[in-house]
Amino acid sequence: MKEDDENMEFYLTKRVPHDLLLKLRFLRVLSLSHYCNIELPESIGDFKHLRYLDVSFTGIKRLPKSTCMLLNLQTLNLSGCKFLVKLPKNMRNLINLRHLHISGTSIGNMPIHMGRLQCLQTLTKFVVGKDIGFQIEELGKLSNLQGVIVISNLQNVINSTNALEAKLKDKEHLKELTLEWDAANGIISPSERDVLNNLQPHTSLTTLVIKNYNDTSFPNWVGDGSFSNITVVHLNSCRNCSSLPSLGQLPSLLDLFIFGFDEVVTVDADFYGSGSCTITPFQSLKILRFEAMSKWEEWSPYHGEGEDEGGAFPSLQELYLEECPKLRGSLPKDLPSLTDLRIYECEQLETSLPTAPSIRKLQLRNCNDALLKELPPALQYLTVIGFKNLESLPLPEGVMDHNQCVETLTIYDFPVLKSLPLGDLSSSSPTTLKRLCIRNCKEVEFPMYPCYSSLVGLIIEYSCNPLKSFPLDIFPKLRYLIIERCSNMESLLVSEGHHLTDLLLLKIKKCRNFVAFPSGGLSAPNLSELEVSNCSRLNSLPENMHTFLPSLQFLDIISCPQIESFPEGGLPSNLFSLRISDCKKLIRNRMEWGLQRLQSLKRLAFINYDPHCWNVESFPEEYLLPTSVIHLYITGFGNLRTLDNKGFQHLTSLQYFSMENCPKLKHMPEEGLPVTISKVKIIACPSLTKRLQRKKGKEWRNIAHTPFIEIIERNTSNKANQFSIDGEWRRTFLS
Template sequence: MELLDDAEEKQISKPAVRKWVDELKDAVYEADDLLDEIATKLCDRSWKLDISIRNFNSHPSLEVIGKEIMRKCQGLPLAVKSLGVSCDTKRGIGEWKKILKSNMWDLLNDDILPALKFSYHYLPSHLKQCFAYSAIFSKDYVFEKEELILLWMAEGFLVQPNEDMEMEEIGDEYFENLVSRSFFQRSSFHLSCFVMHDLVNDLAKFVSGDFCFRLEGDNSCKIPKRTRHLSYVKTEYDASRKNENIYEAQLLRTFLLAEWSCIDNKVMHDLLPRLRRLRVLSLAQNRSITELPYSIGNLKHLRYLNLSATSIIRLPEIVSTLYNLQTLILCQCKDLVELPSKLRRLINLCHLDIRETLLREMPSQMGKLTKLARLTDFFVKQNGGSSITELGKLQHLHGQLCIWNLQDVLDVRDAMETDLKGKKHLKELELRWNGDADCSLHEKDILEQLQPHTSLECLSIVGYGYSRFPDWVGDSSFSNIVSLKLGGCKHCCSLPPFGQLASLKDLSIREFDGVVAIGPEFYGSCVSMMRPFSSLQILRFEMMPQWREWISYVEDSGAFPLLQQLYIRECPNLTKALPSNLPSLTTLEIEGCQQLVASIPKSPSILRMKLKDDSRLLRLMKLSHGLYHFVVIGFHFLDSVLEEMEQMGGLFTALEEIEINNCDSLRCFPLELFCKLKTLRISRCPNLTSLFAPEADHADFTSLSSIEIRECPNLVSFSMGGLPIPNLTRLLLMGCSNTESFPGKMLLSSTLTSLKIWDFPNLQYLDYKGLQHLTSLRELEICKCLSFSPFQKGFALSLLRCLLCPLLEKSGNKRKGKIGPRFLTSPTWRLISRMSIDSVVNLMRRKKMRVRAKRLISLCSFILSAITIILFSLDFKLLDALFVYMYLLISPVIQKSVDLMSS
């Protein structure tokens, strides 16, 4: 491919050159495939013989040119940044003049920005093909760095400059180079993932030409003969001609089935025999795939096979003959129980991802996979499968590794042979026992020999059975560890000296039944000027039934200087002594610690606090002035706590969210104490009768915008003056069983946009006089109100949107939301009522429907209810589709009527 460099630079603007390059690429692909076939035959024969084998301002002379180029970029930051970085090394004024005067700025025959074309033009040839390959990703597709690197590796795009450099390192270098040029951008929603800007995606599609093709949406046209890389977005409603198009594309090297697309076993049986030149096959996230056809063995060029999140149970043995396979991804195959027994034959396998499967043992002789760089899980078994000693032969392991069933390691020497200490590229290690050990010294000896390299960053130990840990756990030499999780170590009676781990940021201790006290040993003997837990940001203690006391090593030792989040859950015997000073603490959650009597740690920056089932703690608490989110669950003395809050006066000026659950003692909530409150949630407080004190002044509640009250059956009023909160936009009331009319005398703010009333079994109607002033109301929901009738005289029809009966709800659930959201989530539709069939029948008996234009919406709703009753009584499973069709047919009529009456 290096021979095509010069031609690649000219093909954008010269169609003749582009055509010639395309034809030459065809020949290169053919030659590459032929070499593959020869290598495969040699490998096959060896197995039969049982052989193991910038910035313009810093250059004043360029400032004028730079400003003119920026003008040509039309002010788009993406174009400016991409062009600037791509040409950063070409500082000469002549080079920049050539860019400014290039006729590429005047090409208007497509929608590609010229600045982005320049960016691509200045890419090195090896990056050009890597970028062009990304054209198979649809717009808005979110991808991980490793995903794309493995695809590049499978296609042979990664050029290894020397044997000392791993392919993954090369791919990482390529990827970061493209990120620096803004071809890839970090996702706003998934920080570990990346996306392509739509304009960049268009560029990739343009420069890839026919070699990359996306079969998606209405694009069911014939696949070009030159297409080598295909992504396929298919739904269950697609016509079969899309499949037929793929059958004819027999020169494909890449076939990517988009996530959640639908393709079944039969299509796979028909398709794979035709695609013999595939290097990449991805069927990820397709639950319809339960097996691979035997013809998978014909894909001798296959390097990448992704079956993640499919329903496959086992791989056929023929997979072991795919000697070129580099990547095998089986994560989240929750039905997978077995790997091919001769997996050891895949001598080129580099990546094996088997997370979240039902696998419980490994094929024998895994140590022969000497190129294996990533192995997510290894299962130890006493009899059969691979011994743990096989791990010692896998010298190139990096990334993460979880070793299961360590209770089955009978010989300490086997653990020693794993040589984890020599695997310096391993970053995450999880060691798991089954937790049934009887405090045997043998387990300590095993863990002693499983000591990893000090470059390890994340360590997890689960189910370890001895009373103490070996010395290496918590040793200060592990200065790179940032995350440490220990769980299910039920016989352990003391904690290692984790305080001396200089880089530790996240520490979780769970299910340590034998720990009674945490004392000086936990902090360690920190040398020099380092304070204990100098980098720790998150600390969790959970399910420690015997833990009674937390003793600080030195009162003024300055431990936990950076701790931001502290969680203590289900420690019922913990009685006293939390750390007194946590200067950086922002979040505190204490749950299930009924005996705890202690002051809240002093912290000027605490923002969020959650306290659950703690009947005594709050009596001594002193809250931060900056607290904005406060959750209380299951307190028996909450009234006295609220009284203490009232006495503390102005401490709550910043409090924005309050959530109170399961507090029997709460009778009246002093809303007037919290002048900056924005959100209030109260649930399952059976004795709550009012939200305001009798003398409360409501004029200051300008910040309160959302109120949720659930399952408070005795709440009969908000105040004598109703609820005149000036900026309230959202009100949810649920489970008020004694209410018959709403809002009645209770006044609502005219700013209300969403009103939801759920589970009012005795609610018969809405007092429309209490609603008619709600000019901002956009959403009205009435759910599980069995006696409710929306057709009372004078009811505002503009509020009525849809009566949804149980059969439709059942139909939507059965299809897992594939049909229901199709119309229920439309911006012009709002769910108003889920009523039982009996309530619909009663409604029909009570009301005489009049067919007039002004009541057309009511008539349509009546028709839908009648259809539902008929279909439900017949109980024909296939007739629910007819109901959905009728609903879709009538819905526009309803909406048109609403619009006419609103105007």
């Protein structure tokens, strides 16, 4: 939003200034989406020409009563206003309103007589009330509804004939429908099935969601084959239903999610629609999810006329079974298109996995270990989690050999696991395993064998307590290595003269006993990203970084209090981004860093969670920072009072400057920020904020030329997200 008298953009944090609104009386479109704590004044009603008002994803708590005077308003977008609990009661006056977006709000009641909005086409949410003027029949008067709607609080429909008056069956342009009862209500109404029956939508529907339906069975229209356009069905927390509706004859169904059917014991032939089958059951289904089925014991197979078991789910690609603790017996056998199978918290299931020649990804958590003994032949990604009593993985013989397809193995939460599968040690060829992730497996001894020489990615986190030294050179193809919270790990080792030519990313995090990189330096000519964080005993970075790490672009040094200086020769000349956080000794020697030589350095971040770590009153010192810096972030300077004019004068490339949590900061540089700057962000700097918000005095003049200024009074950000770099470099090998 640009002010007439100043060529700038200003983020508003409290309310839209009244004097600004006075200049905009003939405005037709007003969009304040994602502004922080915006409030609309009562004078908004003077915008007689306004047709489009968007305050979505703001902190707005109320709409002024005068909003109902905007008689030309056609679109009102309130999506994501989670603090908004009600609409003005005279909304019915907005007779030209076509689109009302209120999904993601906390609105608990609709204004009276919404049915009078005859032009309304979009109504994303309707909350059913008990009294006349608030009841569900108001929807029947809105004959032009289309798109998406959520109808909630259906427990307030006492008379099922009122549900018929909603006329959903006539609304052929309504595509996505959610029908929702109040989960906290807990009352089972004898008419609930009749209410749902009378809410039958038009057969043009594409998405159907039913939540907290309390009756014991579904009306026949749910799953009827005449709904030939339905692609998504989600049935959520229908806790009293003892059987599933017949959904197999929906010809276009792609995504089916069934959650929280506490009374279902058997999924049987009715689920497939076998009583009146005219097509292959679930012929188009690609994703099937069963979750939180506490009593489910048996999944009956499909038997077509004169056929053996099989034939259903010919297109199924993803199958998820989660929290089905009593499920036993067999799963569907013939799933020719299945590529992804996840089974979580199904302790009783001992059957062999489906016959699925296309399966590539298998995830098992807290299941019977019998499922590990016969794996799909073309499996590429295997994840096993939470097998509490296993000391070794009972994988099929040969699964790790070079003629198998497993490329990624992820192992989580094995408290007593001692060893990993080794494959055929007598073979001269390595396994196909390329990525290995081990998390929370403290007792595992990491195998230093040639069978793992094909690894390109390795994560070891809170695991491998016996591991003290990690020999990098026995993994010649390793590209990504992350070692985190390995309490006994002390050092990385590399044979003299060995070059780690494939290594691209290296992170050592929260390893409290890590003390040393390889003696003589780490020769990794293609390493682009290096992070050392929370390594309290580490006192130096790798030697000869400037020559041995010529491709390094991203360097993060976080909470390493014993590091005093950069290595002799300085940092690599191609460094693009440097973050230093809570490294008191290193910061103390900052004038010896020699950053001026790094003309590729574009991003600099000094982030402190210890407010006394960087104990300065003025920043930055003259010639501390290189002229090439484009993005500069400073956070947690507890005693900082002024930004140094001499330090900023030569930052001739600076475009983005962020200051956060500097409570004593009052003064901007005397001669202002560099003219190149395009955005300033100020968060939780109360002393400076007070001066700037007056929009006068030298502090404002020194910043007013900046095109974009964002001021946030409180720090609500997540520490993990305070500094981020976009682009291809921020990735992990498992993404």
